[in-house]
Amino acid sequence: MKFNKHAFITFGILGGLVLGFVIGQLVYSFAAPESRDFTAGVFKFIGTTFFMNLLKMVLVPLVLSSVVVGVASIGDPASLGKIGGYTILYYFSTMLIAVVIGIAVVSTIRPGEGIEQNVIAEGQEAYASEGATKRKAIEDRGEGGLWGAFENIAQQMIPSNPIGAAADFKILPLITFGILLGIVLTVIGEVGRPLLAVFEAIFAAMMRLVDWILWLAPLGVMFLVAYTVANLGSQQLIGPLVLYMLTVLIGLAFHGFVVLPLVLWIFGRANPFRYACQIRQALMTAFGTDSSSATLPVTIEAAKTYGGVSKRAAGFVLPLGATINMDGTALYEAVAVIFLFQCYGIPLGPTELAIIAFTATLAAIGAAGIPSAGLVTMVIVVQAVNTSLGSGTPHLPLAAVGVILGVDRILDMCRTTVNVWGDAVGAKIITRIAPDV
Numbered sequence: 001m002k003f004n005k006h007a008f009i010t011f012g013i014l015g016g017l018v019l020g021f022v023i024g025q026l027v028y029s030f031a032a033p034e035s036r037d038f039t040a041g042v043f044k045f046i047g048t049t050f051f052m053n054l055l056k057m058v059l060v061p062l063v064l065s066s067v068v069v070g071v072a073s074i075g076d077p078a079s080l081g082k083i084g085g086y087t088i089l090y091y092f093s094t095m096l097i098a099v100v101i102g103i104a105v106v107s108t109i110r111p112g113e114g115i116e117q118n119v120i121a122e123g124q125e126a127y128a129s130e131g132a133t134k135r136k137a138i139e140d141r142g143e144g145g146l147w148g149a150f151e152n153i154a155q156q157m158i159p160s161n162p163i164g165a166a167a168d169f170k171i172l173p174l175i176t177f178g179i180l181l182g183i184v185l186t187v188i189g190e191v192g193r194p195l196l197a198v199f200e201a202i203f204a205a206m207m208r209l210v211d212w213i214l215w216l217a218p219l220g221v222m223f224l225v226a227y228t229v230a231n232l233g234s235q236q237l238i239g240p241l242v243l244y245m246l247t248v249l250i251g252l253a254f255h256g257f258v259v260l261p262l263v264l265w266i267f268g269r270a271n272p273f274r275y276a277c278q279i280r281q282a283l284m285t286a287f288g289t290d291s292s293s294a295t296l297p298v299t300i301e302a303a304k305t306y307g308g309v310s311k312r313a314a315g316f317v318l319p320l321g322a323t324i325n326m327d328g329t330a331l332y333e334a335v336a337v338i339f340l341f342q343c344y345g346i347p348l349g350p351t352e353l354a355i356i357a358f359t360a361t362l363a364a365i366g367a368a369g370i371p372s373a374g375l376v377t378m379v380i381v382v383q384a385v386n387t388s389l390g391s392g393t394p395h396l397p398l399a400a401v402g403v404i405l406g407v408d409r410i411l412d413m414c415r416t417t418v419n420v421w422g423d424a425v426g427a428k429i430i431t432r433i434a435p436d437v
Contacts, residue, residue, distance in 0.1 A: 006281070006306060012218030013284045020222040020288070024229025036230060043227035051220025054213045055294045058206050060166045062297055063319045064178050065203035070315020071182025072196055074434060080183065083434050087317050090426045091325040092361070094263065098255045098327040098418075099360045102334035103353055105251040111243035112342025115403070119240045120343055123403030171293060172323045179316075203315075207304075210297040214281070217298070221288030228290075228409050241407050244339050248411050251331050256418045260327070260425045268429040278306040279424050286420040290413050295420055296322045303427055313430040321423030328415030328422070330364035333378045337385065340400045346393070352385050359384040 027039050074080045159165045159173030166174050185192035261272030276283065282299040289295055300318050303309035309318075334356055341348055348356075363377040379398055386395040 009214055009217060010280055010284070013221050013281060013288065016218040016220075016222035017225055017284065017288060020225030021229050023222070024226040024231075025233065027226070027230040028233035031230075040227050040230040043223045043230060047220050047223030047227060051213075051216050051224070052289060052291070052294050054216065055210075055289070055297055056169065058209050058213070058297050059171070059293060060169070060174065061202055062206040062210070062300070063171055063174055064166070065199045065206060066300060066315040067175050067178030067319055068182040068185065068196070068199045069203050070312050071179050072186050072199075073312050073315070073436075075186060077183055077187075079434075080179075083312070083316065083430060086433060087320065087426060087430055090263075090429060091321065094260065094327050094422055094426075095325065095330045095361045095364060096357065097259055098251075098331040099334045099357045101255050101259070102248075102251045102331035102360075103338065103357060105254070106247050106335040106338045106342075107353075109243065109247045109250075110342055111241075111247045112339040114243065115240065115343045120400075120403055123401075123405065124397075124399045125402070169293070171319065175319055175323060178319075206297070207301060210301050214298065214301070217281070217285055217288075221285065224288050224290070228413070232406065232409060241404065244335075244404070245407055245411060247339070248332055248335050249414060251335055252328055252414050252418050255327060255331060256421055260418075260422055264425045264428060268425070268432055270428055272425070275307055275424070275428060276421070278308070279303055281306075282420055282424065283417055286417045287413050290409065290416050292322045292326075292416055292419045292423070295416075299420055299424060303424055307424065307428065308431070309424075309427045310431040310434055310436040312434040312436065313427045317427040317430045318423055321426055322420075324365045325423050325426065326364035326419050328418030329377075330360050331418070332411060332415045333360040333363060333381055336378055336404055337381045340382070340403060341385070341396055343403060344394070344396055344400065346389070346396060348385070352388055355384050355388050356381055 024040075024043070027036055031039060071080060074083060157172060157176050159170075159177060162173055162177040165177075185196045261276075264270055264272040264275065279299070279302040282295055282302040285298045286292060286295040296319060299322070300314050303318060304311065304314045337356055337360070338348065338353075359381045363380040378401065382396055382398065382400075389395060
């Protein structure tokens, strides 16, 4: 009987998810607070050091080489423009659809209206007890407002120092540089062929390294999930924010199980559920690691090797998607902001809902592909709505985000999975336009 590595790793990751939840819950339920914090810290150290960091180690050379090779394989700049245009159109369209779904679901269920004042007070205390660095990041984003979001994206797209951007793990500047370098190597022809061969070799080497790192995925995912559950406990799932959590999950489920499969079936002419099964390693890794950037090497490997995605689409669409395509994050931000306004009894009209739809999409593009990045960029949406309300209406304080701090990690795991699924669907659709030749 032939050994199936794909199935072995898949069941290993699934087992790691389940075992991590059980171990984390046992620690949360039976360990003393000091022991629980220490044990959770050990779980985080092991999962981060021996799995997440390995994935991040290959991220920069993998992204740069895959973009350069992908762009060069597309050929002339006109074809690249066509593929890039379709890719951006897909990203913006699906994110906007996700935001509209989020607004519709939260406006229908209205989970914030039943929240008691003591929960709000505890949330503000939780925000005040957060580290100064995190609070400063949240408040700085809020002060930047909508223009700050535009400025952040523009500065990332046009790097002054691509090497410095790579050192800081800023992927969007690296993609811009890779696109330009790939175009130049195509235009100069045979002169650029030796350098292109170097990038092809780097890409092949990184993919083989990812293949080796995947053997650690079951253990890495287990420790990361155990850390999350040991910190929060399953009691959060039945706490006062349960209706809010269900609202987010209903929106994510509808977008992930209905909208994206329908888009793939119509425009990609592919069976969406078979494709999801083929790239299941990437989806489960996204859930466990809570980071679309860290999952990117696994997404590229699974999409190319098992999902039938072309080298062109995998090299260009997936890295770009992991940076700017955040369907789950956009949906979450819309739901979270409206929920908080409901908690504080501040009514929102059609104008404010339209502002939320626009700014949530824009803020999600600027969100880094790291755990809980959406929580930081969410304040851009809050400030935009506060500005539109004028001086005569109560405003939502930034400290209100403390209400949802406790359950953010659990929801972030789910929305990251939707983010990665959206990237993979886009790559499969673009494969029809740019197949390997």
